[in-house]
Amino acid sequence: xxxxxxxxxxxxxxxxxxxxxxxxxxxxxxxxxxxxxxxxxxxxxxxxxxxxxxxxxxxxxxxxxxxxxxxxxxxxxxxxxxxxxxxxxxxxxxxxxxxxxxxxxxxxxxxxxxxxxxxxxxxxxxxxxxxxxxxxxxxxxxxxxxxxxxxxxxxxxxxxxxxxxxxxxxxxxxxxxxxxxxxxxxxxxxxxxxxxxxxxxxxxxxxxxxxxxxxxxxxxxxxxxxxxxxxxxxxx
Ligand code: SAM
Numbered sequence: 287x288x289x290x291x292x293x294x295x296x297x298x299x300x301x302x303x304x305x306x307x308x309x310x311x312x313x314x315x316x317x318x319x320x321x322x323x324x325x326x327x328x329x330x331x332x333x334x335x336x337x338x339x340x341x342x343x344x345x346x347x348x349x350x351x352x353x354x355x356x357x358x359x360x361x362x363x364x365x366x367x368x369x370x371x372x373x374x375x376x377x378x379x380x381x382x383x384x385x386x387x388x389x390x391x392x393x394x395x396x397x398x399x400x401x402x403x404x405x406x407x408x409x410x411x412x413x414x415x416x417x418x419x420x421x422x423x424x425x426x427x428x429x430x431x432x433x434x435x436x437x438x439x440x441x442x443x444x445x446x447x448x449x450x451x452x453x454x455x456x457x458x459x460x461x462x463x464x465x466x467x468x469x470x471x472x473x474x475x476x477x478x479x480x481x482x483x484x485x486x487x488x489x490x491x492x493x494x495x496x497x498x499x500x501x502x503x504x505x506x507x508x509x510x511x512x513x514x515x516x517x518x519x520x521x522x
Contacts, residue, residue, distance in 0.1 A: 287391065287442045288318045289435050290360045290368075292353065293398040294335065295428050296321035302432045311445040319435065320360075324348070327355035336401055345402035350411075353397065353404055357412045360395055368393035369414045371434070373427030374403070377416030380434055382457040384417070388434070389441035396434065398427030454494070460513035462506060464497035 291299050299321050303309070311317045328335050329351060336346040361367050369391060388394060397404070397413065419430040439445050456463040467478040481493045503510045 287316075287389065287439070288393045289320065289438075290393065290395045291319065291321045291398065291431050291435070292324055292356045292360075292395065293321055293426075293428055293431070294324050294348075294400050295398075295426065296323045298428050299398075299432060302428075303435060307445065307450065308436055308439050311439060311442070314444070316442055316444040317439055322356050322360060324352050324356045327359065328352040339402065343402075347402050348399060348404040350405040350408035353408045354411060357395065357397070357408075364393060367412075368395055370395040370397060370412050371415045371417050371431075372397045372399070372404070372409055372413040373419070373430040373434070374399060374416050375418050375421070375423050377418040379421070380417050380419050380430075380437070382437070385434070385437040386441050388438045394438070396427070396431040398431050400426040454498075457509075460502070460509050460516055461498040462502045462509070464494040464501065 293299055300319075303319050304312070308317070308319075312319055325333060325335050328349075334349075335352045336348050339345070339347045357370065369388075371388075371394065373396060417430075417434065419433050424430065440451075454463060467482060471478050471483065479493070481489050484490070499510075499513075502513060
């Protein structure tokens with residue numbers, strides 16, 4: 287899968303995605319992550335990419351032309367217009383379900399805003415998807431793009447090793463993952479639950495399911511409600 291990230295801060299994105307599992311997947315050729323520096327496309331002789339918003343108001347706005355030309359440099363090369371995600375607090379909130387869906391794309395463009403955002407006209411022209419990573423305002427779209435690339439990449443075949451990919455993860459079937467333990471069997475007087483040492487696969491699976499339900503109910507009542515409804519129940 288190929289990610290193209292349009293940004294004013296390519297180093298931030300490259301450095302953030304170059305390590306650990308995602309870095310390894312790039313090395314192995316499962317993913318390609320290309321940053322495109324929007325500033326390289328400005329026609330302004332002082333290299334500016336932002337200007338005051340019409341109508342007044344605080345802050346500066348990224349101008350349409352450099353953003354459009356940066357995007358076009360990718361789509362001209364590819365010969366088609368892949369989905370283009372604008373990271374913005376004004377979109378629906380990113381979820382694991384969305385990560386899985388995006389992982390089916392061959393190419394995906396991310397557009398990172400900065401300052402007060404981007405001239406609306408270029409957004410209308412190139413953006414297919416508006417996505418937020420949560421109800422708070424960040425200084426730029428770079429961290430949200432990195433969050434999305436990380437979550438989507440984990441869903442791309444070959445990125446996770448068999449050991450890493452475990453069949454059970456939070457949000458599978460609207461449940462959070464059960465608690466997990468590693469060696470030693472006792473730490474600070476706390477023992478690993480006996481059932482996990484039993485080697486009895488059915489009992490372990492039942493215990494994990496129970497714990498996942500308990501945890502979801504306590505920590506994420508909203509998710510629990512969805513789970514209960516999905517089971518055909520009416521909630522409690
Ligand atoms: N003035 C904009 C508004 O009120 O909607 C916020 C601009 S924000 C300071 C600058 C950039 O950060 C945005 O263009 C967007 O790319 C990014 N950004 C900020 N918060 C975000 C969030 N919660 N999710 C995704 N992107 C975000």
